[in-house]
Amino acid sequence: MIRLEELTKIFETRDGRAVAADHVSMEVREGEICILLGPSGCGKTTTLKMINRLIPPTSGKVFINGQDTTDYDTITLRRGVGYVIQQIGLFPNMTVAENIGVVPRMLGWDKRRIDRRIAELLEMVSLDPAVFMKRFPKELSGGQQQRVGVARALAADPPVLLMDEPFGAIDPINRGLIQDEFLKMQQKLGKTILFVSHDIDEAVKMGDKIALFSEGKLQQFDSPDNVLAHPANDFVADFVGRDRTLKRLPLTCVADVLETGMPQPDAGTVRVHVTGSDDLRTAVSLMFAHELDQLPCMDGQGRYLGCVTLAGITRHLGQTYRNADDRSGPAGGTEG
Amino acid sequence: MVLEIWLYMVHNVDLIVSRTIEHISLVGVAIGLAILTGVPIGIAITQNKRVASVVLYIGAIIMTIPSIALFGLMIPVLSKFGQGIGYVPAVIAVLLYSQLPIIRNTYTAITNVDPALREAARGMGMTPLQRLRKVEIPLAIPVIMAGIRSAVVLNIGIMAIAAYIGAGGLGVFISQGISQTDPRQLVTGAVAVSVLAIVADYALLWLQRRLEPAGLKSARVLEGAP
Numbered sequence: 001m002i003r004l005e006e007l008t009k010i011f012e013t014r015d016g017r018a019v020a021a022d023h024v025s026m027e028v029r030e031g032e033i034c035i036l037l038g039p040s041g042c043g044k045t046t047t048l049k050m051i052n053r054l055i056p057p058t059s060g061k062v063f064i065n066g067q068d069t070t071d072y073d074t075i076t077l078r079r080g081v082g083y084v085i086q087q088i089g090l091f092p093n094m095t096v097a098e099n100i101g102v103v104p105r106m107l108g109w110d111k112r113r114i115d116r117r118i119a120e121l122l123e124m125v126s127l128d129p130a131v132f133m134k135r136f137p138k139e140l141s142g143g144q145q146q147r148v149g150v151a152r153a154l155a156a157d158p159p160v161l162l163m164d165e166p167f168g169a170i171d172p173i174n175r176g177l178i179q180d181e182f183l184k185m186q187q188k189l190g191k192t193i194l195f196v197s198h199d200i201d202e203a204v205k206m207g208d209k210i211a212l213f214s215e216g217k218l219q220q221f222d223s224p225d226n227v228l229a230h231p232a233n234d235f236v237a238d239f240v241g242r243d244r245t246l247k248r249l250p251l252t253c254v255a256d257v258l259e260t261g262m263p264q265p266d267a268g269t270v271r272v273h274v275t276g277s278d279d280l281r282t283a284v285s286l287m288f289a290h291e292l293d294q295l296p297c298m299d300g301q302g303r304y305l306g307c308v309t310l311a312g313i314t315r316h317l318g319q320t321y322r323n324a325d326d327r328s329g330p331a332g333g334t335e336g
Numbered sequence: 337m338v339l340e341i342w343l344y345m346v347h348n349v350d351l352i353v354s355r356t357i358e359h360i361s362l363v364g365v366a367i368g369l370a371i372l373t374g375v376p377i378g379i380a381i382t383q384n385k386r387v388a389s390v391v392l393y394i395g396a397i398i399m400t401i402p403s404i405a406l407f408g409l410m411i412p413v414l415s416k417f418g419q420g421i422g423y424v425p426a427v428i429a430v431l432l433y434s435q436l437p438i439i440r441n442t443y444t445a446i447t448n449v450d451p452a453l454r455e456a457a458r459g460m461g462m463t464p465l466q467r468l469r470k471v472e473i474p475l476a477i478p479v480i481m482a483g484i485r486s487a488v489v490l491n492i493g494i495m496a497i498a499a500y501i502g503a504g505g506l507g508v509f510i511s512q513g514i515s516q517t518d519p520r521q522l523v524t525g526a527v528a529v530s531v532l533a534i535v536a537d538y539a540l541l542w543l544q545r546r547l548e549p550a551g552l553k554s555a556r557v558l559e560g561a562p
Contacts, residue, residue, distance in 0.1 A: 052459055054455065054458060054459055074461075075461045075462075075463055076461070077461070078458070078459060078460060078461030079460070079461035080461075083456070083459035083460060085452060085455060085456055085459070087450075087452035087455075087456075088452070088456075089450075089452040089453050089455060089456025089457075090456075091453060091456075091457075091470070091471050091551075092453075092475065092549070092551045092552055093471070093474040093475055093549035093550075093551045093552060094470075094551065095551070102460055102462075102470075103460055103461065106460075106461065106462070106466070136550065136551035137551065138551060138552075152460075162459075
């Protein structure tokens with residue numbers, strides 16, 4: 001659990017005071033990924049770096065698992081918090097194994113425990129320890145380097161991980177891959193993660209929560225679906241875009257909108273199908289491609305489970321807007 | 337003429353060897369001390385840009401003092417300690433002349449370490465000393481070594497002039513060659529100094545490659561390679 005309380009950073013520049021983070025308060029629950037999102041210069045990176053005090057806060061507090069982090073000295077705090085940066089920052093003079101072992105060595109682990117941990121971590125990030133342990137960072141591709149960067153941050157098993165645009169420098173294909181792998185890993189690890197990004201799609205994909213920043217202020221802190229469906233203000237609405245309802249499609253899987261009562265469409269006319277774990281974006285894309293308004297859903301054995309329909313998806317996505325209308329009364333409502 | 341010089345060299349091999357050893361030990365001691373002072377100074381001044389520019393400026397001024405003048409300047413000062421001429425002023429002069437290349441290369445190498453590496457190291461909880469020992473110095477070694485190499489080559493030449501203040505070494509051949517108008521000694525001294533400089537340069541290049549961290553080798557930069 002990470003709690004930020006009125007966290008503020010004011011830089012004294014030649015042109016006067018610049019407020020980089022303005023009374024930021026939020027709480028990320030244990031095991032959640034919170035994406036700090038916003039355009040460059042919005043304060044998201046400053047906020048992240050105040051957590052491990054790479055940037056000392058002007059005022060405000062950071063609590064990790066209820067403990068005020070100013071109780072720790074800076075070095076102890078940083079060794080207990082994983083840190084991944086966009087430029088990766090693997091030490092070129094050290095092998096992959098040595099890079100991963102940096103924090104455990106500083107913490108005084110014995111050599112056998114470190115070696116075991118290194119092998120375990122490399123396997124976790126899908127790199128064969130036998131092949132990669134002795135390699136130098138120069139001998140790895142960008143994606144492999146960032147996998148090692150993530151492994152290094154996880155080395156001492158810190159409860160909290162700070163990631164500063166970790167996948168920003170990786171090509172789009174590998175980025176998608178490494179994002180998926182990371183999410184799978186996170187399901188097992190359950191770390192509390194703060195993750196800086198400027199990409200709304202990445203935020204929707206990776207985040208349990210999104211914290212949207214602008215001009216040093218936290219504009220909205222909510223689940224991706226709520227940020228997309230109910231932007232708190234014009235800035236947020238602008239940032240997530242007018243097609244924001246489409247961006248909600250990947251957040252729901254077919255199983256959630258399945259209409260089990262529907263008869264199976266004729267296999268001769270409908271040749272495509274989805275599975276329950278496919279997301280709605282995939283389903284809608286298939287419908288558009290094949291000029292269909294409903295798709296059969298099959299399980300792994302090819303058994304028919306029900307249908308996903310365009311009307312059902314519309315109803316599902318629209319529900320949250322209807323509820324908001326009910327709450328705010330007929331005069332209010334969300335702008336489209 | 338060439339034959340005469342050759343015969344002189346052959347007949348005086350023992351003398352050449354002993355003066356070469358003397359020369360090497362003079363330069364060696366001076367460079368050793370220069371590394372012990374220059375590398376820490378070079379690291380220390382990375383903390384403050386203004387101090388760095390002052391220190392590098394002083395180093396550059398020292399380099400512009402002609403060596404013969406520096407020896408002359410030191411005679412009255414060191415005479416107070418009974419060391420006006422000979423070994424001590426020779427070592428001090430070379431020590432001073434070595435400071436600029438060693439300090440400058442150390443400073444440049446440390447400040448050129450990728451800021452991302454420094455941030456990663458900081459973020460992982462390395463202390464400033466650990467960052468220096470485990471990251472910054474290993475990465476700076478090739479450039480620091482290049483500075484030491486240029487200091488050695490430069491000062492093998494300067495040490496030859498120290499013969500005039502009675503420091504010994506290969507410069508004795510040259511100074512006696514001039515005073516006795518004996519080209520045999522003069523050429524012998526000059527050739528020996530040149531050969532020593534070239535051999536030292538290659539030996540240090542070899543050492544530099546040995547000391548270079550394995551992970552950097554594919555991106556080798558041959559500063560000052562002959």
